[in-house]
Amino acid sequence: MDTIWKLCFLMATLTIVLSNSTTTAKSPIQHFINCLSHSLVSEVTYTPNNTSFSTILNIKIQNKRFKTATTPKPLAIITVKDDSHVQETVKCAKSNNIQIRIRSGGHDYEGCSYVSDVPFVILDMFHLNSVDVNLQESTAWVESGATLGKIYYTIAKKSNKLAFPSGVCFTVGAGGHFSGGGYGNLMRKFGLSIDNIIDAKIVDVKGNILDRKSMGEDLFWAIRGGGGASFGVILSWKLQLVPVTPQVIVFDVKRYVSEGATDIVYKWQLIAPKLHKDLFIRVQPNVVQIGQEGKKVVQVSFIGQFLGKIERLLVLLSKKFPELGLNKSDCFSMPWINSTLFWHDKPIGTPLEALLDEPKDPQPLYKKYKSDYVKKPIPKEAIESIWKLMIEGEDLFMQWNPYGGRMKEILPSETPFPHRAGNLFLILYINIWSNESSEVSELHMNFSRSFYEFMTPYVSNSPREAFLNYRDADIGANHPSNVTRFGIAKTYGSKFFKGNFERLVSVKTKVDPENFFRYEQSIPTKIIVKVILNDQNKSHM
Structure with a gap:
């Protein structure tokens, strides 16, 4: 009998060891998937094992330089459909130390929204694309996955005397375009897109949803031109619409x-x-x-x-x-709405519904x-x-x-x-x-x-200035992207932001001190240098 108990104990111990070994052997992506809710995994998460994975990945890639066989592919794509999906993705990615790339329209000129040189997942925002116009306030709440074309079309359906100053390429997504500045042919009259944004909603590094009041003016300042992907995930923007002539x-x-x-x-x-x-x-x-x-x-x-x-x-x-x-x-x-098609090289007379078209294959x-x-x-x-x-x-x-x-x-x-x-x-x-x-x-x-x-x-010099929306890795980029070197960041940061770079660093350090939201040209956290004085130096103080 004693022998049987010993044998049972041995078997139980072996089971526990094997179970622990199996758990330990799981990769970060397996832990990440396990962290997500069942509905999120089954409804909006795609891994390379899914037959639709390549289609979902490629449909938003606008530059074939990042659509080759050797281009690094994500471990998973999460095509979020509501705000809670974004919160859950951020929490699970952070707890498992997996880099996320945030994609709205896929027009990032260097592919930073959907390519990385370290293991990563894509947080795809294209399902979050509602546009809600308030004529009484002349405002609109716009989700990050909405294209400029959809924004223009929806505004025009409500009024032919209102517009919004942003880009001429109407397949661009609102998330990245606005957070980088956003400009178009109305900028001499009304300024940039960011000059006409009055509120926003963002998921921060803790998974909280913040609006302008709860995020504070420093963070609200930073995401309007400093690049939202350095600070969190922009869910939506509140736009102040501008008046235009009927023709x-x-x-x-x-x-x-x-x-x-x-x-x-x-x-x-x-x-x-x-x-x-x-x-x-x-x-x-x-x-x-x-x-x-x-x-x-x-x-x-x-x-x-x-x-x-x-x-x-x-x-x-x-x-x-x-x-x-x-x-x-x-x-x-x-009408102004028709001019948006003209600027996109569409023939005069093109139906307005063309603004809602998205390329099935870029x-x-x-x-x-x-x-x-x-x-x-x-x-x-x-x-x-x-x-x-x-x-x-x-x-x-x-x-x-x-x-x-x-x-x-x-x-x-x-x-x-x-x-x-x-x-x-x-x-x-x-x-x-x-x-x-x-x-x-x-x-x-x-x-x-x-x-x-x-x-x-x-052209400009000291620094030679560059526009964040026109992403250019040649002016400085951190590789691998999971290591942000302050000196390199200051190189590209001074070109993009000039004297505003230091304030962006301070905001970043405050809201994302562990630098979770990062990519090749993200805002770094502040370097804290501790000076240790030796006894001799102390004696001269």
């Missing part, structure tokens, strides 16, 4: 270099930031082919929007910018973006050299977006976005190609960098 005027005047485009561009630099704030004119140089032999030349598009009537616009430009040669036949009058294109700020007019000789270099590269084009107006009236410290007065225009460099070979990709990437280097004498 706006748009135009797209194209001029070849042989038609005097260089002189027109030079004059544009001098007057575009000084024009009436109702008028926004973007300069977009492109390389095109003409003639039977396909000669490559530069053609410049002057794309404009005016909040007013054609007659007033023509008088204004005949006085201030006659070199453009704008004619009445170049102009189209339409275009198979590889892309590299960079940005710059210009404070002094670029000389004509340099502009001519720019055209020659563009022709060499063939696939690189630019967008030059004018400042002035409301942008120079807002203090650089009012939000984390510091690029206000003193700038003539913002440059976006765009390089797009379709060839899949690594050699071709390397060629294009190197050309983008050499073009950027060529522009050094003509």
Whole structure:
């Protein structure tokens, strides 16, 4: 009998040991999945074992550079459908030390919202996409997964006299666009998106849902331009809608270099930031082919929007910018909502429902973006050299977006976005190609960098400023992304935020002291240096 008891005890002990060994052997992702509720796992969580995993992952990837076989894949994708799902995901990821990437529209130029070099999961926000407009207050609550197109469409369905200043690409998600600053063709009249946001809801590192009152003014300041993903998960934004005229005027005047485009561009630099704030004119140089032999030349598009009537616009430009040669036949009058389709290169007359379209499969294109700020007019000789270099590269084009107006009236410290007065225009460099070979990709990437280097004498310096929404890993990035080196962070932070960087660090240290919310270009926590004095130093005190 005693032998039987000993045998039973041995078997029980062995069972416990085996059970503990099995538990210990579980990977962090298994612990993470086990931490989530059954409904969350069964309804909105996708792992590589799910047949829909690749579809869910790829449908929001807008840049094929991050859609290759060698691109790191998430351990899981959680397509949250309500606020509690976000809270649960944050709590379980933190308790299991798993990095999360927060994706709303998938337009992050360096893929930071859906790619990491350490094990990670994607918190996908696209189901959280409601837009609730309050006409009495002229406000709207917008969830992070809502696209700009849906926001515009919903506002217009309520009123043709209200709008919101943000981007021209209507498939962009509100979460990342607004938290990085957000700008568009209404910025000279009304400022950036963040200048018109009056409240927000965020899930913090503890899983709490906070609004402006409960998060405090420091955190509310930080997420409007400092990048929300450094501080938590933005659930929604409250927008202050702005008044627009029932009809706006748009135009797209194209001029070849042989038609005097260089002189027109030079004059544009001098007057575009000084024009009436109702008028926004973007300069977009492109390389095109003409003639039977396909000669490559530069053609410049002057794309404009005016909040007013054609007659007033023509008088204004005949006085201030006659070199453009704008004619009445170049102009189209339409409601503001229709202009959002015009700016997205949609044919005039495109149904408004196109604003709700989302690409079922993003275009198979590889892309590299960079940005710059210009404070002094670029000389004509340099502009001519720019055209020659563009022709060499063939696939690189630019967008030059004018400042002035409301942008120079807002203090650089009012939000984390510091690029206000003193700038003539913002440059976006765009390089797009379709060839899949690594050699071709390397060629294009190197050309983008050499073009950027060529522009050094003509743009801002000390620091050379950059726009957070135009993500560019070349200006500094932490690798691996689970280790945030303060020196590297200060390098890119000073370019994105200038003098606002230190305040962002202080807010980050306060709300996320363990630096859970981090990625390659996130805001770091403050370094605390302890100075230990030896006895000799003490004796001299």
